[in-house]
Amino acid sequence: MKDAAGGERLGGRRLYEGKVLALDLDEVEEPGGVRAMREVVRHSGSVAVLPVHEDGSITLVRQYRWPARALVWELPAGRRDAGETPEQGARRELVEEVGLEVERLEKIAEFWTTPGFCDEVMHLFRGSGLRAVPPRPEQDERIEARRFTLDQAMGAVARGEIREGKTLVALLLEARRVEGQPPEAS
Numbered sequence: 001m002k003d004a005a006g007g008e009r010l011g012g013r014r015l016y017e018g019k020v021l022a023l024d025l026d027e028v029e030e031p032g033g034v035r036a037m038r039e040v041v042r043h044s045g046s047v048a049v050l051p052v053h054e055d056g057s058i059t060l061v062r063q064y065r066w067p068a069r070a071l072v073w074e075l076p077a078g079r080r081d082a083g084e085t086p087e088q089g090a091r092r093e094l095v096e097e098v099g100l101e102v103e104r105l106e107k108i109a110e111f112w113t114t115p116g117f118c119d120e121v122m123h124l125f126r127g128s129g130l131r132a133v134p135p136r137p138e139q140d141e142r143i144e145a146r147r148f149t150l151d152q153a154m155g156a157v158a159r160g161e162i163r164e165g166k167t168l169v170a171l172l173l174e175a176r177r178v179e180g181q182p183p184e185a186s
Contacts, residue, residue, distance in 0.1 A: 001056055001088050003076075005031055006030075006031035006032075007028060007029065007030045007031055009027070010027045010028060010029055010035075011026075011027040012024055012027050013025055013143075015039075019045070021043050022041070022042040023039065023041055023042070024040045024042060025040075026038045026039075026164075038117075040118070041114075041117055041119070041120070042119055043079070043118060043119060044079055044080050044081075044082070045079065045086075045121045045122070045123065045124045046077060046078060046079045046080060046089075046120060046121075046122050047077060047078065047079075047080055047086050047089040047090040047093055047122070047124075047125070048074050048076065048077035048090070048093075048123070048124050048166045048167075048170065049077070049090045049093065049094050049102065049105070049124075049125045049126070049127045050075055050108070050124070050125070050126050050170040050171075050174055051076065051077060051094060051127045051128075051130055052127065052130075052174070053100065053130055053147065054084060054128075054130075056150060057147045058147065058148055058153060058171075058174070059098050059100065059145055059147050059148075059152060060074060060145070060153065060162075060167065061074060061075070061097055061098060061145050061146075062074075062141050062143070062144045062145045062146065063076055063135070063142060063144070064142065067125050068177060072164050073161065073162045073164070073167065074162075075124075075154065075164075075166055075167050075170055076093050076094050076096075076097040076098050076100075076145075077122075077166060078092075078093040078096070084160070086107070086123035087105055089123070089126070090102075090105055090123065090125045091105070094127060095133060095135065095136060096135065096136045096137055096138065097143050097145070098125070098131050098135055100130045100131065100132060100133065101131045102128070102129060102130055102131075103131070104127065104128045104129045104157050105125045106124075106128075108124050108125060108126050108170065108173050109124040109170075109173065110122070110124065111124070111166065112121050113166070122166055122170065124169060126170070126173075126174065140186070150171070150174060150178060151170050157171060
């Protein structure tokens with residue numbers, strides 16, 4: 001069956017299935033008649049929250065990311081659990097990683113993280129009305145949480161200290177919101 005753009009999966013096989021992702025080798029026919037073999041990472045989807053405190057400061061987390069071989073400043077985030085709505089996942093991740101419950105969640109973006117090889121969809125939220133609770137990190141997480149002013153965070157972006165995609169998107173959207181420039185819809 002063809003997708004909305006005219007592409008079609010003709011066949012394929014699962015090469016790997018793990019706890020976080022699966023890897024498929026798909027034989028496809030893309031729009032325009034291009035036939036190809038495509039390696040596709042299958043992912044359940046993810047959520048992230050930009051927690052904004054009453055004073056306008058934000059909380060980011062820093063943790064070691066093996067693929068990047070670096071300590072990375074980023075939004076509290078994680079993958080969606082089975083049967084979980086994006087909002088439920090966002091609330092769960094915020095409590096787990098930084099010990100914050102959120103009163104208001106506003107979806108600010110939904111995007112493919114790396115559509116060239118992965119089907120992961122990221123649901124990005126702005127959270128406000130925050131209340132501190134005990135954090136509940138997963139057993140293998142070593143997380144440092146820190147509050148930044150938006151100017152401090154944007155300075156870290158300019159210096160190349162914040163380089164992670166979802167965090168860049170959220171910070172840029174928040175800076176635009178603070179400047180009174182609503183996102184443009186086309």
